[in-house]
Amino acid sequence: MTSPRHAQLQQQSIQSAIALHRQGQLKEAERLYNDVLRRERNQFDALHLLGLLRYQQARYSDAQLLIGAALKTNSASVAALTNYGLALDKLGRRDEALASYDKALALAPDNVDLFFNRGNALLALGRHEHALESYDKVLAARPDDVGALSNRGSVLQLLGRDEEALARYDQALALMPGHVNSLYNRATLLQQFGRFDDALKSCSILLALGHVEALNLRGKSLFALERVKEALASFEKLLTIDGAHADAHSNRCRALVALVRRSSIWGAIPMRLKAMIRR
Numbered sequence: 001m002t003s004p005r006h007a008q009l010q011q012q013s014i015q016s017a018i019a020l021h022r023q024g025q026l027k028e029a030e031r032l033y034n035d036v037l038r039r040e041r042n043q044f045d046a047l048h049l050l051g052l053l054r055y056q057q058a059r060y061s062d063a064q065l066l067i068g069a070a071l072k073t074n075s076a077s078v079a080a081l082t083n084y085g086l087a088l089d090k091l092g093r094r095d096e097a098l099a100s101y102d103k104a105l106a107l108a109p110d111n112v113d114l115f116f117n118r119g120n121a122l123l124a125l126g127r128h129e130h131a132l133e134s135y136d137k138v139l140a141a142r143p144d145d146v147g148a149l150s151n152r153g154s155v156l157q158l159l160g161r162d163e164e165a166l167a168r169y170d171q172a173l174a175l176m177p178g179h180v181n182s183l184y185n186r187a188t189l190l191q192q193f194g195r196f197d198d199a200l201k202s203c204s205i206l207l208a209l210g211h212v213e214a215l216n217l218r219g220k221s222l223f224a225l226e227r228v229k230e231a232l233a234s235f236e237k238l239l240t241i242d243g244a245h246a247d248a249h250s251n252r253c254r255a256l257v258a259l260v261r262r263s264s265i266w267g268a269i270p271m272r273l274k275a276m277i278r279r
Contacts, residue, residue: 010036010043011272013035013036014032014033014036014046014049017029017032017033017036017049017141017268021049021052026056030050033046034046034173037050042069042071044074044080045070047066048067048083051063051064051066051067051069053072053081054066055083055086055090060090060091061091063083063087063090064084064091071084078107078111081104082100082101082104082113082114083096083116084116084213085101085104086117088100089117089124094121094124094125095125096124097117097121097193101114101118102118108265112137112141112142112145115134116134116135116148116151118134119138119212120151123155128155129159130153131155135148135155136152137193144175146179147180149168149172149175150182150185152168153165153166153167153168153172153185154181154230158213162189162193164192165189166186166189166190169185169189170186174263178205178209180206183205184202184206184211184213184217185208187199187203187206187214187217187221188217189218191220194224196222196225197221199221200218200221202214203215212238215235215237215238215241216234216238216245216247216250216251218234218236219232219234223254223255228258228259228262231255232252232255235248235255236252239252245270
């Protein structure tokens with residue numbers, strides 16, 4: 001039987017660990033969580049919070065094991081079920097993550113964050129209509145939730161409802177102009193609509209934010225506007241950063257061929273070789 005003194009020591013250690021954890025002093029917090037577990041290996045808070053710490057360190061397998069152990073002690077913790085789902089999601093085990101979120105929602109049906117996480121899992125599983133339902137529940141409670149607006153736009157885009165998707169991205173960007181996911185997806189849609197100058201504006205913001213993948217999108221828009229030299233420079237800049245970027249390699253070749261065709265060299269190339277280049 002646990003003595004009052006032991007219980008008091010455990011609680012003090014947990015509270016100190018939580019304070020350190022919140023301050024970002026993870027090594028010190030980890031040491032205290034482990035001290036608690038050495039004295040009581042199934043202590044729920046220490047297992048759960050050490051698992052959360054591992055999640056923050058991107059050690060998702062360890063996080064899943066620790067939080068799973070905590071849930072064996074207390075299966076009715078909404079926070080632990082939520083964090084367990086997040087860890088499973090990072091491991092690509094999205095059906096299990098979804099099940100964990102659903103268990104948590106059965107206990108806390110008004111938890112908006114759970115509906116957001118659930119929507120993300122459903123989106124990853126390709127269950128788009130159900131994902132929309134979850135994001136709609138988030139937006140009913142928090143109309144200005146940028147993540148839900150953007151992700152709802154992503155689902156609409158996947159469903160081919162492009163105008164609606166663009167409206168959601170615009171709504172998200174009105175609230176947070178530097179939201180990367182909305183900017184990137186908006187640029188891809190604008191390209192589809194043939195609005196290449198507008199797409200370039202989104203690319204410029206993305207690049208200012210350090211999102212180098214936007215160089216490929218920028219190059220595509222410039223190529224469509226027949227600004228081929230600038231497009232080539234954009235593709236080549238991306239390839240200096242990511243030499244294995246397959247789409248950038250393909251687009252660079254297209255730009256080089258376009259430049260050759262514009263030059264005086266093209267007229268001197270034999271027809272057989274021209275046919276090969278066109279392929």
